[in-house]
Amino acid sequence: MDFLKRLGFYLVGMSIGIVFLTMFLKKKSDETGVYFCYLPNCRTLKDIRSKSMYYSDEALQKLKEYQLDSTDVTYILTEGDVDFSKSDTESVPCKTYVIEAERKQSNYIFTVQNCRERATIQNVAAQ
Numbered sequence: 001m002d003f004l005k006r007l008g009f010y011l012v013g014m015s016i017g018i019v020f021l022t023m024f025l026k027k028k029s030d031e032t033g034v035y036f037c038y039l040p041n042c043r044t045l046k047d048i049r050s051k052s053m054y055y056s057d058e059a060l061q062k063l064k065e066y067q068l069d070s071t072d073v074t075y076i077l078t079e080g081d082v083d084f085s086k087s088d089t090e091s092v093p094c095k096t097y098v099i100e101a102e103r104k105q106s107n108y109i110f111t112v113q114n115c116r117e118r119a120t121i122q123n124v125a126a127q
Contacts, residue, residue, distance in 0.1 A: 041082045044097060048112055049077050054120040062124035066108070073121070076101040076108060096122070 037043045053073075055063070063073070080101035088096040094115040101108055111123040 040084070044082050044114075045077055045080065045099070048097070048114050048119045049074075051114070051117065051119045054118055056120060056122050059121040059124050066106070066124065066126055068103070068108070068124070072103050073110075076103055076110060077112075080110070 037046050063069075076099065080099040083098045083100055086098040094113045097112045097114055099110040099112060101110075107127040109123075109125045109127065110121055111125075113120045113122050
């Protein structure tokens with residue numbers, strides 16, 4: 001059997017395997033409600049959402065001012081983009097992240113302090 005024929009069999013088998021694997025993992029993630037986060041943005045947001053959420057007095061005031069409720073906050077902490085260049089990821093014991101997202105025709109910027117046991121929304125700003 002020459003090389004090109006073996007390569008063809010290999011590629012056909014590998015493509016069939018990839019199709020079955022993606023179908024299996026998609027079904028598994030749909031049943032359990034778990035999705036896989038590999039990129040830093042997704043992992044950071046997932047880590048923040050997994051902790052008890054607290055709000056500073058300033059953040060609560062801004063949330064009322066901008067008429068944002070808990071569903072809006074959850075959406076921003078799920079679909080937002082972490083700006084790592086503005087974030088302080090080296091501080092100990094709590095890291096501070098800047099999260100930007102669009103919601104209700106406005107751009108919102110959340111400053112979140114992410115500690116080991118809890119996450120605190122320090123500030124909310126609109127652009």
